[in-house]
Amino acid sequence: MKTIRKVGVLELCNNSASGLSEQAIGYLERKQYVGVTPQAVAVWCRQLGYDTYYATYYGSGDPRDTLPRDLDLVFISTYSNAAPLACALSKAYRLEGTRTVCGGPHAKSYPRDALRYFDLVVLDCDKDLIADILCDRFAPESIVSSPAPYAELPTIEERLPEIRASVFWQGHPSAFSLLPTLASTGCPYACNFCSEWNRPYRMFSLERVAEDLRFASLHLPGVKLMFYDPNFGVRFDEMLRVFESVPAGRRSPFAMQTSLTNVRQPGRLQRLHEAHCVGIGPGLESWTENYQKVGRHSTTAYEKMNDAVEQMHALHECAEYIQVNFMFGLDSDLGDEPFELTKEFLRRTPYLYPTLNIPVAFGGTPLYRDLLKEGRILKAMPFSFYWAPYLTLILKNYDALAYYRHMADLYSLLVSGEMERRRLTANAPSWVKAVNAYRHFASSDLLAIFRKIVHRLETDRDFRLFHAGQSQILPPDYVRVYKQRLGRYSELMPVEDGRPMFEGDEGPAVSVPRLEPQRDGTPHGSEPAAACV
């Protein structure tokens, strides 16, 4: 086997974008969808002495043109919605003799599916695991994992070349650049749809977080930090003290997602404000499901909505940007109520822009296990459709037509002149209004697709049968979208190959044990590349 010297790390932040509007969305939004782990992998490869290339792909051109062609090994990181494209790229690389490794959310959710097309699939990783991969210490076609997620992320300073190459514009930050970072992994809650449901909360070393904050404040003043922690501020006081260690006036603006339980206690929002928090993503998810993370038990859905409005008003006092996530079509949702309550919520909180999600049962979650058992996952639907506006499940209380009519109706309100006027006149800074105006444009695109799907469901029996789980034939409209998403790689990954593999894939059950440490006892990860030879 050829010794590995030249290594690529490619993160797919998008599928192939077709048409101007999709390309604009790729450039304005998906460019920002950059993960921290691919950056960490690139830093570790470099530190280990490999000739390392890192790139992100957000929709335009050929993803392989972002990296040199003569790589010995390429890591491809992907979400499930770009998995068919990732698999096609892996096929193309393998044809040219480049070894391929799949990592990221898709690899964790559906490792066996990914293994059909990659040489190795990674669940959790750390620097030692990456060193082992590069030294060829695993048998081909293995699913591999570190014992736990890495305990330290390379610092912002160490990741600066990757940060410049991804979220900056021509190497410089723009007003919209969000610098991705992380201060913890895992979460104490167990929401049934979430990949973190069984991963214990672990905070990174606070000294390293402090070092990052100091570096950003000195060398990247004013650049917004985006904390990717699944649930930021679980140990609120300890975390906030680190932010407060940077003198007021020099603190970098930051955004994060957190559960409402973390910010309900008196004084916490004020502290966040003073720490220079400018964006909060509180997970509300549902009016009908009582997720523990919301922290307050309301007896009726209406009461919960009222309480949420009050919470949003309080958050608005603290942070300029609020992004609230909802999910519609959970088993607890029934009839018009969830949609009507959301409309009222939106009218009463015009300063925020919501994300209105369609539930997806990702591999490894309790939701996936239950719906797979009940035969409620559309098995012929390729992973390219694992993202709004597509429905990959059979819902309990809505047929597809009723559901899509509700979603189209909700989106009509979201992009209506009435809501646009309210957002423009709401008390919010101009950068927030600009982001919301962009999101208005992207939502209008989604609304057009919702309406097309409603029309198909009304007029095409085969389409209805497919969504009811009574036909396994992917409708021609979806075949077309699938091919568009693969762009020039569609022939390498025909639609039959894009059919997901589910059976026996209930979670990351397979984990190949690490090979023995090196004979001299030195830990993996500390040696330069030449040590592998």
Ligand code: B12
């Ligand atoms: C931060 C975050 C985002 C951010 C940043 C995205 C990014 N590129 O990282 C933003 C807001 C942009 C985002 C967007 C979306 N997200 Co998101 N996001 C998360 C979140 C909360 C944390 C991810 C994280 O950084 N964790 C910390 C790291 C250390 O852990 P980790 O990701 O598990 O990574 C470990 C391993 O997977 C592995 N690894 C990870 N990457 C790589 C790469 C390589 C090369 C290797 C070798 C290993 C490796 O090593 C890590 C340590 O062990 C997770 C949910 C969660 N609660 O964790 C969802 C999650 C990843 N998101 C999810 C989804 C669905 C989305 C969206 C589609 C949502 C939407 N409806 O818009 C978009 C799609 C974005 C895209 N690129 O296509 C799903 C993904 C499921 C899937 N199989 O695809 C998750 C799991 C949430 C869920 N439903 O459970 N997201």
Ligand code: SF4
């Ligand atoms: S609170 Fe958030 S991160 Fe934690 S399990 Fe629920 S959805 Fe996942």
